[in-house]
Amino acid sequence: MWRLQGVRSSFLRRYRPIVQGLLAIVLICLTVRLLPYLAPVRAADLNQDEQAIEVTDRHGLPLGTLLTRDQDHTAVVPLNQVSPSFLQAILAAEDGRFYRHGPLEMRAIGRSVLEAIRAGRFRSGASTITMQLAKMVDPVPTTLWGKAQEIWFSWRIAAGMSKDEILQAYINRLPMGGNIYGVEAAARTYFGIPASDLTVAQATLLAALPNDPVYLHPYDHWERLKERQAYVLDRMVKDGYLTPAQARVAKAEPVSLQSRQQGIIAAPHFLFWLASQLPVDHPARIQTTIDRSLQQFVETQVEQVLQTLAPHNVHQAAALVMDNHNGDVLAYVGSPDYFDTAAGGRNDGVQALRQPGSALKPFLYELALEKQVIRPNTVLADVPTRYAIPGARLYSPTDYSERFLGPVRVRVALANSLNVPAVRVLEKTGVGTFLTRLHELGFTHLNQSPDYYGLGLALGSGEVSLWELAQAYVTIANQGQRVRPSLVTASLSFEPKTLQRTSDKGPMTIGSSVVWALITDILRDSHARARAFGVNSVLNLPFSAAVKTGTSSDFRDTWTVGFTRDYTVATWVGNFNGEPMRQVSGVTGAAPLWNRILLHLHEQQEPTAFPPPAGMIERPVCALSGMKPTPACPAVVQEYFFPEDLAAYERQPDTFYQAVVSPGQGLPYRLNLPSEYNEWLALQQPHLAQGNLRIVAPRNGDYFVIDAAAMQNSDSPQQLEFKLASMPSQPVEWWLNGEKLATRSTSSLFWSPRPGNWTLEVRSSSGVDSVQFQIQIAAARTYRRGFSVAPPSR
Numbered sequence: 001m002w003r004l005q006g007v008r009s010s011f012l013r014r015y016r017p018i019v020q021g022l023l024a025i026v027l028i029c030l031t032v033r034l035l036p037y038l039a040p041v042r043a044a045d046l047n048q049d050e051q052a053i054e055v056t057d058r059h060g061l062p063l064g065t066l067l068t069r070d071q072d073h074t075a076v077v078p079l080n081q082v083s084p085s086f087l088q089a090i091l092a093a094e095d096g097r098f099y100r101h102g103p104l105e106m107r108a109i110g111r112s113v114l115e116a117i118r119a120g121r122f123r124s125g126a127s128t129i130t131m132q133l134a135k136m137v138d139p140v141p142t143t144l145w146g147k148a149q150e151i152w153f154s155w156r157i158a159a160g161m162s163k164d165e166i167l168q169a170y171i172n173r174l175p176m177g178g179n180i181y182g183v184e185a186a187a188r189t190y191f192g193i194p195a196s197d198l199t200v201a202q203a204t205l206l207a208a209l210p211n212d213p214v215y216l217h218p219y220d221h222w223e224r225l226k227e228r229q230a231y232v233l234d235r236m237v238k239d240g241y242l243t244p245a246q247a248r249v250a251k252a253e254p255v256s257l258q259s260r261q262q263g264i265i266a267a268p269h270f271l272f273w274l275a276s277q278l279p280v281d282h283p284a285r286i287q288t289t290i291d292r293s294l295q296q297f298v299e300t301q302v303e304q305v306l307q308t309l310a311p312h313n314v315h316q317a318a319a320l321v322m323d324n325h326n327g328d329v330l331a332y333v334g335s336p337d338y339f340d341t342a343a344g345g346r347n348d349g350v351q352a353l354r355q356p357g358s359a360l361k362p363f364l365y366e367l368a369l370e371k372q373v374i375r376p377n378t379v380l381a382d383v384p385t386r387y388a389i390p391g392a393r394l395y396s397p398t399d400y401s402e403r404f405l406g407p408v409r410v411r412v413a414l415a416n417s418l419n420v421p422a423v424r425v426l427e428k429t430g431v432g433t434f435l436t437r438l439h440e441l442g443f444t445h446l447n448q449s450p451d452y453y454g455l456g457l458a459l460g461s462g463e464v465s466l467w468e469l470a471q472a473y474v475t476i477a478n479q480g481q482r483v484r485p486s487l488v489t490a491s492l493s494f495e496p497k498t499l500q501r502t503s504d505k506g507p508m509t510i511g512s513s514v515v516w517a518l519i520t521d522i523l524r525d526s527h528a529r530a531r532a533f534g535v536n537s538v539l540n541l542p543f544s545a546a547v548k549t550g551t552s553s554d555f556r557d558t559w560t561v562g563f564t565r566d567y568t569v570a571t572w573v574g575n576f577n578g579e580p581m582r583q584v585s586g587v588t589g590a591a592p593l594w595n596r597i598l599l600h601l602h603e604q605q606e607p608t609a610f611p612p613p614a615g616m617i618e619r620p621v622c623a624l625s626g627m628k629p630t631p632a633c634p635a636v637v638q639e640y641f642f643p644e645d646l647a648a649y650e651r652q653p654d655t656f657y658q659a660v661v662s663p664g665q666g667l668p669y670r671l672n673l674p675s676e677y678n679e680w681l682a683l684q685q686p687h688l689a690q691g692n693l694r695i696v697a698p699r700n701g702d703y704f705v706i707d708a709a710a711m712q713n714s715d716s717p718q719q720l721e722f723k724l725a726s727m728p729s730q731p732v733e734w735w736l737n738g739e740k741l742a743t744r745s746t747s748s749l750f751w752s753p754r755p756g757n758w759t760l761e762v763r764s765s766s767g768v769d770s771v772q773f774q775i776q777i778a779a780a781r782t783y784r785r786g787f788s789v790a791p792p793s794r
Contacts, residue, residue: 380409415522544773
């Protein structure tokens with residue numbers, strides 16, 4: 001025993017300093033950790049740094065009060081700049097004995113605790129102004145533990161601040177309806193006056209609001225607010241601030257509210273969006289690039305255009321106007337009415353992501369021309385086309401008109417926004433290559449893989465914003481020179497966050513300036529787009545303007561984006577809830593708005609004409625073939641050529657038209673087209689069809705996917721139609737893989753498909769024709785946004 005005691009004593013003597021040191025460190029850590037929760041709260045600790053900012057347009061005209069980054073409308077004022085009537089009213093309504101008790105009102109606390117014990121949670125009462133301030137600064141759950149935290153924080157506030165400092169912090173944080181906080185912001189928003197000028201009637205209305213800002217909102221529930229005002233006036237009479245007669249006068253006094261714009265004169269969506277872009281050390285007054293007069297004009301046009309489209313189930317629109325020379329944002333309309341919350345007015349149509357339809361096609365054609373995948377006089381086949389999706393149905397892209405134009409030049413294909421030629425061009429260019437170009441142009445939200453979008457990317461299968469589209473079209477207007485958008489005047493020393501995230505820190509050239517000039521020439525050519533839009537549509541302005549429309553699937557979105565040498569205007573029309581419009585396309589939906597804005601922009605001075613593509617040479621071509629005209633060519637137009645293509649132009653005269661000695665149907669020619677046009681020819685007038693025997697369906701190289709279950713269904717078996725270009729004058733023999741199927745005098749034959757590789761042949765005294773096609777059984781279905789997907793891995 002003695003030996004154990006000695007060992008223990010020796011151990012303690014040896015390690016006591018270490019233990020004491022460790023305990024000291026623990027105590028110091030605990031003290032440091034708890035000190036913030038023990039120290040008194042000073043007035044400086046509750047300073048409100050994020051205050052409202054005055055925002056003006058480019059000419060110094062006010063746009064409104066810019067909300068802080070969390071969209072809370074706040075303006076901080078000292079007590080001596082607040083009407084005494086409001087101070088008396090808020091004290092009477094919320095804490096009549098504020099200057100006579102500490103942070104807690106013990107009688108009310110006792111009553112509230114008893115109610116909480118019965119109910120299991122705090123339901124009401126006992127909150128002094130100091131306790132309310134504690135909850136505003138540091139919100140906690142309404143539980144017993146949360147109430148304890150609130151009480152402790154209240155003691156810390158009372159220990160470090162005077163009564164006047166507490167009251168000042170409180171009235172500047174009061175919730176006053178919506179995103180309005182503080183008496184000064186409320187006075188300016190609802191009445192258009194500073195808090196120092198509030199009358200008794202106005203002051204008591206504002207003092208009534210914090211009790212339940214939603215239930216008592218002035219714009220939505222005026223009668224409820226008046227009832228609460230009566231309570232506040234009664235409390236002021238009881239506390240000796242007013243006589244009964246004065247209270248009756250204040251209650252009966254008519255009070256008018258300002259409009260719901262909450263102090264915003266114009267461009268509310270822009271102001272809110274700009275607020276989210278501001279750095280911490282932003283200035284108190286910001287001059288933006290917005291032109292208030294233009295902004296208000298565009299806002300009015302949005303409302304008027306939507307009124308005309310309302311019968312077609314169109315309720316929302318957005319517009320963006322940019323200066324091509326410096327990237328200044330001149331007008332920014334996100335919806336017809338920001339303050340119409342029931343209609344989703346706070347949605348920002350400029351930043352919202354939607355499918356752009358055909359609005360991306362100019363960028364595809366520029367890339368294909370730049371990479372020499374196509375040439376300016378290339379003829380593209382706008383004919384029925386089918387793309388195989390493994391495990392799903394064949395996809396056949398069509399246009400808004402659901403018609404096909406046959407052979408079309410690049411200019412006609414782009415100007416008329418034809419879908420099949422665009423898909424063919426993307427197939428040759430590569431989805432990945434096109435996606436990379438779109439990223440370079442600023443389409444950051446197209447962040448999926450090429451397989452995800454597939455060939456549908458040519459038709460707008462991805463989602464982009466009007467903001468991104470406008471910037472990309474500014475790049476076209478500047479012939480590939482990217483101009484970064486500007487939101488604020490150059491005199492300010494900060495840059496919005498969105499622009500700081502842009503990878504390039506200066507202008508960047510994208511693509512070929514010559515090809516961009518050619519694309520611009522196509523988009524301004526009203527005659528080239530006449531087949532789809534007519535010559536005198538709203539796209540045709542009395543001055544030189546390039547334009548492109550877009551319509552998403554099921555007519556959910558319509559776009560029109562276009563530019564002159566000076567301005568780019570981008571418009572969107574649709575519904576925020578995704579409902580489809582009725583009988584509305586890009587030219588009837590968004591184009592009228594685009595038309596009005598550009599006409600207004602150039603009301604005083606017409607823009608200069610676009611320059612021709614530098615170094616390119618114009619030559620006459622046959623309108624259909626894009627080749628050097630021959631006497632048989634019925635229509636001749638001018639087209640631009642690259643110098644290196646002129647030799648081929650001279651060597652290869654038009655071969656699409658074949659002159660005939662005895663013209664039929666009054667035509668001095670017969671079309672001489674490749675076999676890919678056979679099905680299209682069969683759909684045209686009889687005089688256009690080829691005279692010899694031709695198979696138009698299936699086409700050579702077609703790939704079909706059939707459902708295994710449907711093959712076994714004898715009630716409704718799948719059938720594949722074999723079809724000729726025209727009705728044969730003599731019997732035709734149909735052969736499949738060397739086996740004779742039938743002899744018919746009709747132009748079609750139906751066959752039950754089976755998996756395999758097949759060669760279909762027709763024979764008659766007038767000739768022979770054959771095609772090859774493939775049939776496979778469908779695998780498990782795979783769905784993607786695009787209509788060309790990678791095959792399943794093996």
